[in-house]
Amino acid sequence: MIGNYYQQKSSLSESLILIVEDEPISAMVIADLLSDLYQTKIVHSGEEALEFCKNNTPDMILLDMLMTGMSGLQTCQTIKTDPNLQHIPIIFITSVKNQDDQNKCWEAGAVDFVNKPVNGITLQNRVKAHLTLKLQSDLLRRMSFVDGLTGLYNRHLLDEILEKTILQSIRSKTPLSLLMIDIDWFKLYNDTYGHLKGDECLKEVGEAIRDVLLRPTDLAFRYGGEEFLCLLPDTEQIGAEHVSQQILEKIAALKIPNEPSSNGLVNVSIGIHSSLITTLIQANEIIQKADSALYAAKQKGRNQYAS
Numbered sequence: 001m002i003g004n005y006y007q008q009k010s011s012l013s014e015s016l017i018l019i020v021e022d023e024p025i026s027a028m029v030i031a032d033l034l035s036d037l038y039q040t041k042i043v044h045s046g047e048e049a050l051e052f053c054k055n056n057t058p059d060m061i062l063l064d065m066l067m068t069g070m071s072g073l074q075t076c077q078t079i080k081t082d083p084n085l086q087h088i089p090i091i092f093i094t095s096v097k098n099q100d101d102q103n104k105c106w107e108a109g110a111v112d113f114v115n116k117p118v119n120g121i122t123l124q125n126r127v128k129a130h131l132t133l134k135l136q137s138d139l140l141r142r143m144s145f146v147d148g149l150t151g152l153y154n155r156h157l158l159d160e161i162l163e164k165t166i167l168q169s170i171r172s173k174t175p176l177s178l179l180m181i182d183i184d185w186f187k188l189y190n191d192t193y194g195h196l197k198g199d200e201c202l203k204e205v206g207e208a209i210r211d212v213l214l215r216p217t218d219l220a221f222r223y224g225g226e227e228f229l230c231l232l233p234d235t236e237q238i239g240a241e242h243v244s245q246q247i248l249e250k251i252a253a254l255k256i257p258n259e260p261s262s263n264g265l266v267n268v269s270i271g272i273h274s275s276l277i278t279t280l281i282q283a284n285e286i287i288q289k290a291d292s293a294l295y296a297a298k299q300k301g302r303n304q305y306a307s
């Protein structure tokens, strides 16, 4: 679900619209109006909608207000309190004219209403307007999470997701690993080759780190100046060591000269922290542990990993 923060649809037609409507004929009428323009999916209850959203992230939800079981209002309230889903625009499809009921939907986070019986042109235009805004705001969000120099994710995204990742690890009882990676003798690299070359080196190292991470849940961040951080959910110590070894090898294979370093090349040191987290801990506690391990790797002679 972390992926939702930075997935970017390049066109409106790639957008997925979830239609939540308990009357099958109404659902089909709505889907027919939209399915030539967008991807659509029909579910018939609020409960089904929440289930669908566990593994999929629609770009918009069209929500019937009156449904048996979970009401449209309750469904909307639940979606809007889930940090992974709250950015999805919700349009209510309703025959309810009662202003108080409509007000509750606005308060719950609805972006618009379409009255039943549905006017096709109105529905298509409202959907298009809100999807366009969604695409633009997704793009801005994505830009705010990406480091301009390396193209890796930035500290801002790490701050947003680390706590959630910790909670997810506790819930799934799976180990979480963090790698703190620092380029060795980088001050001397800049002094020797200049800052522009230094920037190029950061880009290449960042790319090499990203290339090593194969699982979709693994994420690489530029943590600070010449420091990178990898977040490896569901990964134990041995897996973290394997990834670290590959990062060391991939960076050595770049063969970027760095005279001051012992082998004459740009290398990195890596601090590993792996744990099975059982009780809630602060995000910065595990970062500090990875940082201490990085310090140990530097002390042991650099160009290696330590735990």
Ligand SMILES: Nc1nc2c(ncn2[C@@H]2O[C@H](COP(=O)(O)OP(=O)(O)OP(=O)(O)O)[C@@H](O)[C@H]2O)c(=O)[nH]1
Residues within 6 Å of the ligand: 149, 182, 183, 184, 185, 186, 187, 188, 190, 194, 195, 196, 197, 198, 199, 202, 224, 225, 226, 298, 302
């Ligand atoms: N070119 C460039 N340099 C940067 C950037 N951000 C940080 N730096 C440089 O990275 C260097 C980091 O130096 P130090 O923290 O002293 O560490 P080091 O020289 O790598 O030494 P060790 O970590 O002990 O191996 C500093 O000279 C920073 O100016 C950047 O965006 N571009």
